[in-house]
Amino acid sequence: MTAGPATGRPTEDAGYRARREAEVRHLTGGLTGELDDWVLAAQGKGPFEKHQSQIESVVRVVSGALRRLQELPPAEHEQRAPELVLDLHHLWDFFRTKLLARHIPRYKTFLDAADELAWAVYDPVRNAVQDRSGLKEPPLVFLNQHPVPFAAPRGSDFEDLLPAGKQRTLGGRRASKYLPFPLIGVPWSAGHHLPALLVVAHETGHHIEDDFALTEPLRTRLAEQSGLTQEGIARWEGWLGETFADVCATLACGEAYVWALTDMLTAAGQTVGTGNDTYPPLRTRLLVCRAALATGPGSTTAGLPPLGSPQPGDTEAEAVVAALTGEGFTGLGGATLGSLIGLRRADGLDEAVDRLLTGLWSRRGDVTGVLAAATLAFVRSPRSYDEHDVGDLALTEVLSLVPDGARATPAPDSAPAQRDDTAGRELLELLMSVE
Template identity: 30%
Template sequence: MTIALTYPQRARPVPRRDPALYSTRRFLDRQALNAERYLAGLAPIRVEEFGSPAIAPTGAHIAAANALVDELRRALSGDVVAMRRMRDALAAAPEGDIQPFLELKARVYRQTKEGEKLFAFYRGIFDQRSGRFGGRLRGVDRIARNCYQAIWLGLGRARSVPAPQPFAYIEDGNGPATYRRGVKLSKLGKRANPFPLVKIPQHRLHNPWTLGAIPHEVAHNLQNDLGLWQVMPQVITRRMTGRVPPEALAVWARWHKEAFADYAGCLLIGPAYVESLIDVVGRSQRQVAAFNPDGVHPTPILRVPMNCVLLRRMGFADEARAFVTAWHRIYPLRLRRGLPKALRESFDDGATLMVEAICETALPQLGGRSLRHVISFTKKDVAFVREAADRLLRGENTGVLPERYLIAAARRAITRKGADPVAIAGHFYATLGRV
């Protein structure tokens, strides 16, 4: 009998997955890894990234920018941990629902883009301090800080000092502007702006005698930080009710922000502010006389006379008369015919009441004082400005002169016969760099 020999069959080897082939597991691993790297990429901004400490953003500004991203970073960190857990769970049970993982991935990517947008904005304005405009921007910072010091030290009662201080940066294409502290900005993902931002066109930095806009923009922030943003329309309404037509009163109340900033500019640097304002608002007759029924800026043809009312009350009647005379020669009174009748016919009374409401009303937000008692510019200050102008012309240090007065000094210096604008600009910024 033939016996058939049988041999145990060799078990077939289980084919190994080729690691070069794509798989769901690789997808999960890669998304979790990318999320971890996104988080690592949102590294805090460091002071040393921006050149010399003398002109770099202050530590307070950088800390405020980093704090704005910290909230995003914390949320992103939690999502990264959650993605790892979901990945591991799906690896153990491939049949599980992958949709929550995909939704989390989308949220991580969205948060990463938000963080990068925030850092791009701040690094963009901070990087300007590393270039040739760094010293000039720091000089503008110092003028802005001095405006704050002048107001805060003049308050009738001490109150918490706002920080960080205003930060200047260049943005061309439009005139100077500001973003107030606490205002939600689209460029910050609708987050609250942590410190006042003052944007300046490059050409203004070349001509420092045009920087009268700085006290104006800083004053917007002062009105906000002092808690007067909502108060001023109420004060104006109380002062004007029954004294000007209701149609005119509504216009004056709508102009409160720009009027406050103009008046504060006069009180901070004197007649030089109005001269600087004329440079800005003195355009074609059609533009200057155009009334905007929804505008927050006073119609330009009225703006200079409005500020001259304050100048006269500050003791600068001759200067106010010269400004108004020149203004009316360039922009005759007949151009006011396009204004609403109620505003046009009550303008003189309205302009006086506006100064009384904004500048001469004692307010608790000012420690029981009026704005004119908190800060003032007098004939004595003109003497300081005159001496500073002489020193700028000679390239000498202006000593302990408040930084904001340098704008007025530069305007005075540039009017001198034979004045060199390049030298004056250089001495202006050199002086600010030494303070």
């Protein structure tokens, strides 16, 4: 290029236009090719076949944005494509990095087991949905820097989860308005302590409430069936999401979840009376768990973390849990929560714990049972747990239970594809509007 006589700007040489057009083709074609590679990797026998529905969903979103990009007038396409493709890479990287972590053996084992726990809790509810178009992609577990576990719901704005600073593109963060499948974030440190894995069952409970439209039925039950005063109903309504998630995790993992929850909250500095408008006090959460345990066959509250002397209001937790779980849900074919996700053969956990503490597989045959037994083994004897590598032993056993094939099959119509394609096109429009 040479300097123009009036502006001082470089003058285009004869070959610039062809080079620019080729550059744009390379950038858009490169992202398209990578997305195709990921779809292939999620097919049968591929390294990510368990994540087929999740990968296909997010690929449809990004591909929809790329198709909208290709529809721009040639001059605008040439000018804006590089920046917009970089924004799409930034958003796609949010999902790509979470999947690529599963290529690292140490993290793969933990994350695969965590995904299976989430699936074991989520899938029975998913299968009970009467409207088959309601079949949805399952949650994806990932390790992150947040000190406490959290659930990011489907369709939410995930801007706060994106990296900031130098990794931020012009509009990428402000365009993060659509999360195509639910996420469960757990701290990096949790990957080295198996009992911490049970919080995945709690976070999955949040996704069950969100994905299967249970919030209003739960509120109605609280108001009409708990027998609480208006003041009590108002207080528990604020706690409803966390209470339901604790109930789900307790039903799925039994008393093991109660111990895991107690240790986690105690380590975080919570006392028996600590709570706020969203989270019940620790004592109340433990009472909720005890009430949920009492609804399961073969379960017992003996040997659970101590609660101390009875307190006024203790009976509220039992009344609330009975209201939330006593009847089936219309949208779930009339099934009760306990019948769908309740821990089977809870009375057989002691034998499984004994086996694990001698270095043998639990022989449970169910993901939640193996992880519950391993957690109870840690509670019973941390020393023997470490001597026999019970954590690694249980993770290996869990993965041996995983069948071949994709974890979730798509809904029987094109609704998810249309949803994701529309979201992708809206995504590009939003990116283009960012100044």
